[in-house]
Amino acid sequence: MSKASSSEAVGPTNSSWPLWEVFVRAKNGLAHKHVGSVHAADERMAIEAARDVYTRRMEGVSLWVVPSSAIVASDPKETTELFEPAADKVYRHPTFYTIPEGVKNI
Amino acid sequence: MYTTELKDKNQKSAALSVADEDPEKLAAFEARVAADDFIEPKDWMPEAYRKTLIRQISQHAHSEIVGMLPEGNWITRAPNLRRKAILLAKVQDEGGHGLYLYAAAETLGISREEMIEALHSGRAKYSTIFNYPTLTWADIGAIGWLVDGAAIMNQVPLQRTSYGPYARAMVRICKEESFHQRQGYEIMCVLAAGTPEQKRMAQDALNRWWWPSLMMFGPPDDKSPNTAQSVRWRIKRETNDELRQKFVDVTVPQAEAIGLRVPDPALKWDEARGAYDFGDINWEEFYAVVRGEGATAKERIQARTSAWEDGAWVREAAATHASKRAMRLAAE
Ligand SMILES: [Fe+2]
Ligand SMILES: [Fe+2]
Numbered sequence: 001m002s003k004a005s006s007s008e009a010v011g012p013t014n015s016s017w018p019l020w021e022v023f024v025r026a027k028n029g030l031a032h033k034h035v036g037s038v039h040a041a042d043e044r045m046a047i048e049a050a051r052d053v054y055t056r057r058m059e060g061v062s063l064w065v066v067p068s069s070a071i072v073a074s075d076p077k078e079t080t081e082l083f084e085p086a087a088d089k090v091y092r093h094p095t096f097y098t099i100p101e102g103v104k105n106i
Numbered sequence: 107m108y109t110t111e112l113k114d115k116n117q118k119s120a121a122l123s124v125a126d127e128d129p130e131k132l133a134a135f136e137a138r139v140a141a142d143d144f145i146e147p148k149d150w151m152p153e154a155y156r157k158t159l160i161r162q163i164s165q166h167a168h169s170e171i172v173g174m175l176p177e178g179n180w181i182t183r184a185p186n187l188r189r190k191a192i193l194l195a196k197v198q199d200e201g202g203h204g205l206y207l208y209a210a211a212e213t214l215g216i217s218r219e220e221m222i223e224a225l226h227s228g229r230a231k232y233s234t235i236f237n238y239p240t241l242t243w244a245d246i247g248a249i250g251w252l253v254d255g256a257a258i259m260n261q262v263p264l265q266r267t268s269y270g271p272y273a274r275a276m277v278r279i280c281k282e283e284s285f286h287q288r289q290g291y292e293i294m295c296v297l298a299a300g301t302p303e304q305k306r307m308a309q310d311a312l313n314r315w316w317w318p319s320l321m322m323f324g325p326p327d328d329k330s331p332n333t334a335q336s337v338r339w340r341i342k343r344e345t346n347d348e349l350r351q352k353f354v355d356v357t358v359p360q361a362e363a364i365g366l367r368v369p370d371p372a373l374k375w376d377e378a379r380g381a382y383d384f385g386d387i388n389w390e391e392f393y394a395v396v397r398g399e400g401a402t403a404k405e406r407i408q409a410r411t412s413a414w415e416d417g418a419w420v421r422e423a424a425a426t427h428a429s430k431r432a433m434r435l436a437a438e
Contacts (some may be wrong), residue, residue: 018218019212028311036278037209039218041421042428055122056195057282076148 020046021067022053024060032064040065122335139340144270147213155339158332159269160214160342164221167207169233171225171330174200175409176240185243186238192289195244199282206275213271226411231294235322237403240301243308244297244304244311250290252312252319259353260323263343281380298364305365312361313369320384321392323350329389354382 017039023032026076035054040046046065055063090096099106124132131150138145145151174197181197184190208218224230233306240246265277293345297308324346327333336342354373361368372385394400 016217017421036206036275038205041424042431045424045428052198053205056198056202073148075148076146 017041020050020065021068021071022046022050023064023066024050025062026056026060028061032062035059037068038065121130122157122332124152124154127152128152136338139268139338141203142266143268143341144273146270148151154335155341156214158339158341159272160211160216162336163207163211163214163272163275164216164224165231165233167204167211167221168206168225168230170200170204171228172232172236172406172410173253174204175406176236176238177246179240180246182310183243184246189293196250196286196289199286203275203279203282207272207280208267210271210275226407226414228398228407231396233322234392235318236406237395237400238314238318240400241314242307242311244294244307245296245315247290247308248311248315249292250286250288251294251360252290252315253322254286254290255357256319256322256353258287259356261348263349266340266343267281268340294366295364308364311365312366314363317387317391318395320350320354320387321389321395324348325351325389325392328418336409351381354384358382377409 014088018041019039020043021037022035024035025032038046038049038053040049043065047063050063050065054060086092132152135145135151135155145155177193177200178197181190181193184193208221211221212218223232225232235256240249258280261276261280263275267273267276294308294312298389299305303367324330327345327347330346333342334347337345358368358373370385372383373379374383376383395403398404
């Protein structure tokens with residue numbers, strides 16, 4: 001591979017630019033949505049790379065880039081513990097309730 | 107596509123083994139995959155699944171990147187501004203495809219640098235199709251029509267492949283591929299309807315690209331050791347031979363529609379099967395190209411390596427700029 005970057009660089013070297021997660025807002029009124037990731041030396045370069053890679057066909061009007069290292073994810077092993085309790089609380093859904101026949105607008 | 111599951115030099119021919127896996131975890135994994143559930147990066151997966159995916163996705167990524175070379179070759183020689191802008195956009199898309207796929211492979215624990223190093227050192231493989239030269243402008247038409255066409259055939263089912271990041275990359279890629287195929291076919295249409303010389307050029311390109319395009323689907327099923335496991339794990343959704351047959355069936359009428367002849371004397375419609383019978387593929391040639399024999403293979407890797415080396419100063423400058431800025435910001 002190529003030579004390492006200049007020796008005094010303390011930040012990312014050319015062989016390990018940080019990874020950034022890319023979020024695109026398709027149009028105003030919608031939330032930013034995760035679309036993928038890019039490697040870039042800094043946030044400016046990350047925005048430019050994200051623009052080149054993920055919005056070549058009018059996919060968006062706004063971009064977020066977030067260092068991947070800043071994302072904290074739930075652990076798949078905790079899936080049951082975190083999400084399963086919701087399944088036995090059906091009374092959280094409107095269809096759980098019985099309304100007398102003929103009653104409207106509720 | 108270009109997932110012809112080419113073997114790395116040091117890989118044994120048998121499918122990767124799951125003998126060392128925890129049987130309970132393996133059974134749960136297999137059940138999830140069989141139920142068409144997606145596997146995400148942090149989920150448990152057998153080592154063989156991870157390794158097969160890394161190989162398949164990185165080969166696919168390399169193919170997108172190396173695939174930019176034969177076409178890039180024609181950007182400055184496109185016959186007019188419209189064609190030049192289109193070709194430029196297509197080649198740029200392929201670079202993007204490479205990036206989506208490298209990013210998907212990285213979620214499996216391999217770094218971008220390792221993959222690039224494997225490509226440049228010749229350890230990693232890429233689709234054999236890009237080791238053929240692009241001799242005339244008609245080749246750009248044939249590549250878009252046939253090579254991207256074969257890629258689409260392969261990639262559409264991969265949108266439902268079991269590994270989430272790979273499937274999502276495939277969805278993005280498929281959205282972009284159809285323009286690639288249509289622009290290529292349009293080039294062929296124009297040439298086929300042009301002067302006798304132009305029509306000859308189109309026919310010649312079809313003659314040279316037809317068989318290599320069929321080879322893109324990889325070895326026949328009975329010579330493809332990983333197919334059974336890959337299909338069971340939903341890494342592949344259809345076998346090489348199934349996809350190849352589909353490709354022939356949709357492409358032959360497209361050739362006929364513009365007055366070109368598919369270069370296969372054995373080609374004939376089989377009423378009973380509702381499909382085309384076609385001639386035998388010269389697999390010796392395929393394996394020679396896989397082994398990287400031929401001048402073009404060396405040229406491709408050289409072009410990749412020098413692009414990487416020539417870009418070193420840009421990467422260094424960007425890294426230095428980023429770290430200086432970070433230090434300045436920290437000092438404020
Ligand atoms: Fe592509
Ligand atoms: Fe393409």
